[in-house]
Amino acid sequence: MAENRASEYREGTPCWVDAQLPDVAAGKRFYGELFGWTFREQPDLPREGVRALKDGEPVASLRRKADGRLPTVWTVFFATPDAEDLCRRIRLAGGRIIAAPLPLGDLGVHALVTDGQGAVFALWQPGTHPGFGRRHEPGTFAWVQLYTSDTEAANTFYGDLFHDALFGPGAQPDFGRAPVSDVFPAEMPPHFLVHFAVEDVAAAAEEVVRLGGRVQVPPFETSYGTAAVVTDNQGASFALLRR
Structure with a gap:
């Protein structure tokens, strides 16, 4: 798909998603049935990592959690040509670096960071792995929504970091911001x-x-389509979307 070439991923474009699970085999069964994914073992991914494929193209990865005390979550990766430089700018903007940029073989360089309100996300500087092979199709990534305690601060933080991806010429961002209380309890x-x-x-x-799994929030209307918030059979939350 031409839209998924590495050159198309401006800095700040969601380019990959990764689930950290207690049981990767159970995750393969769940997502394989739900989305029609197949899986390829990835010895170059840490902690029993597998690559999820849709029609033979990479769409996500599943990995075993390094520590049972860590949350069971889906993490979004934003593209960058220079993870070190972006980490520097994130610090200056009030964010925090959880895991400094680290090469993952020849696949690319990844880092784990937070914004000023503490929302966790990842960075991806591509090597041989540019990101999604398919997206915006059933069973693939469609959107990521930041639910935050301060949308004005979030818009400033991400607008400064990822201006071209969000607001530049031809920008079609797959990334929105909204108050936590729009969908979740205000204390989340x-x-x-x-x-x-x-x-x-x-x-x-x-x-x-x-x-x-279970339904956290039944189907509701958003500015970007009809969504429902669910969790998988191990507690990782994600959303279903019809645009």
């Missing part, structure tokens, strides 16, 4: 919610429940 901490495209949100939510 700021966080990113990864959305996967589906043809029928209600039917997909029913399938989540059949597979052992």
